[in-house]
Every structure is written in C-alpha cells, then in structure tokens.
Amino acid sequence: MLTGDNERTADSIGWEIGIDKVYAELLPEDKLEVIRQLQQQYPSVAMVGDGINDAPALAQASVGIAMGTAGSDVALETADVVLMADRLEKLEYAIRLGRRSERIVKQNIIFALSFIVILLIANFTGNMTLPLGVLGHEGSTVLVILSGLRLLKD
The missing domain is CATH 1.10.287 (Helix Hairpins)
Known part of the structure; x- marks a missing residue:
C-alpha cells in the first residue's frame, strides 16, 4: 500500500485489510520510485489511486486503476482502468x-x-x-x- 498518510494510520489500515507491505508518508515522486522498484522485482505491477498525487505512479504502473467518483481528473485521465463505483472488489x-x-x-x-x-x-x-x-x-x-x-x- 502506498499512501501519503502518516505511518500509524497507514499501518492500521493496512493491517485491517490484510496488506503485508505498507509505504507511508509518500510524496508523488516517492510513490513513483516505489512502483519502479516493484517493477524490477515483478513482471506486472498494478497501482490503484484516486488523487492527483497518484497520477505519476498510475502512469508508471503496468496497469493504473483509478477510483472514478472520488478520483481527480488527472488520475482518471492517467489510469488504464476506471472503477466508476469506487468499489475495489469490482476489479x-x-x-x-x-x-x-x-x-x-x-x-x-x-x-x-x-x-x-x-x-x-x-x-x-x-x-x-x-x-x-x-x-x-x-x-x-x-x-x-x-x-x-x-x-x-x-
């Protein structure tokens, strides 16, 4: 999970939804760098985001997924897939x-x-x-x- 939120909040949310690896307090360029590192380890990397801060990482990811109704215009334009219902389970x-x-x-x-x-x-x-x-x-x-x-x- 990549987020700009503080580490304590991010860890709490990550634990609640079962995410093993949480990167917190990231700026847009930090998210982009994490995506690049993940792409060196894995053949395909998906990024889910909704804000303008996620746009660079959405563009870099193998598949960029934007959350439609809450997403910024930049995120929606950059993403490969837009989930209009803002329900990740639809992915x-x-x-x-x-x-x-x-x-x-x-x-x-x-x-x-x-x-x-x-x-x-x-x-x-x-x-x-x-x-x-x-x-x-x-x-x-x-x-x-x-x-x-x-x-x-x-």
Missing part, C-alpha cells in the same frame, strides 16, 4: 470479464474465419450456389453475434 470482476471477453472473441474469430474458408472451398469446387453461400455467411454472422452475447451472462 476482480473486471479482470474475469476481460479474460472471458478475450477468450470469446478469439473463439468467434476462429469460427468465422473457418466458416469463410469452408464457404470458399465449396465455392471453388462448384458445390456452392450464390444463395446458399449468402445464407451460410449471414448465418455464421448471426452465430458469432449470439456467441458474443454469452458475455451478458453473469
């Missing part, structure tokens, strides 16, 4: 949704391209009429759209 949902979206998009692209290849082969071998080709293509488009709607589930 886990956003990550799961992003991964699921990526998986479904890849599946849809593979399906669509495969179907087009099948239609092309059928066309060049003379086994496909124009109306059947159009119907097949448009039908596969509808299937891709319906597949994408799976993201609404949850």
Whole structure:
C-alpha cells in the first residue's frame, strides 16, 4: 500500500485489510520510485489511486486503476482502468470479464474465419450456389453475434 498518510494510520489500515507491505508518508515522486522498484522485482505491477498525487505512479504502473467518483481528473485521465463505483472488489470482476471477453472473441474469430474458408472451398469446387453461400455467411454472422452475447451472462 502506498499512501501519503502518516505511518500509524497507514499501518492500521493496512493491517485491517490484510496488506503485508505498507509505504507511508509518500510524496508523488516517492510513490513513483516505489512502483519502479516493484517493477524490477515483478513482471506486472498494478497501482490503484484516486488523487492527483497518484497520477505519476498510475502512469508508471503496468496497469493504473483509478477510483472514478472520488478520483481527480488527472488520475482518471492517467489510469488504464476506471472503477466508476469506487468499489475495489469490482476489479476482480473486471479482470474475469476481460479474460472471458478475450477468450470469446478469439473463439468467434476462429469460427468465422473457418466458416469463410469452408464457404470458399465449396465455392471453388462448384458445390456452392450464390444463395446458399449468402445464407451460410449471414448465418455464421448471426452465430458469432449470439456467441458474443454469452458475455451478458453473469
């Protein structure tokens, strides 16, 4: 946890929410330096912030996450992700949704391209009429759209 608050308050909050490492009484450039040090140790470093003092660290982090309603304009503009409800527990949902979206998009692209290849082969071998080709293509488009709607589930 990186904070500009005094050490006693920061340690108390860190202990309450289960954070092992707390950095307190930090200026914006100090937060930036801590992020750089963490990036040397770990491949990805996320930073959650809401104020103008967090903007440099948000920009440096692998993923900058701003708390939307309480956040300053600079933090919101700098961050990669903005949590509009100011509820950090929504971050886990956003990550799961992003991964699921990526998986479904890849599946849809593979399906669509495969179907087009099948239609092309059928066309060049003379086994496909124009109306059947159009119907097949448009039908596969509808299937891709319906597949994408799976993201609404949850």
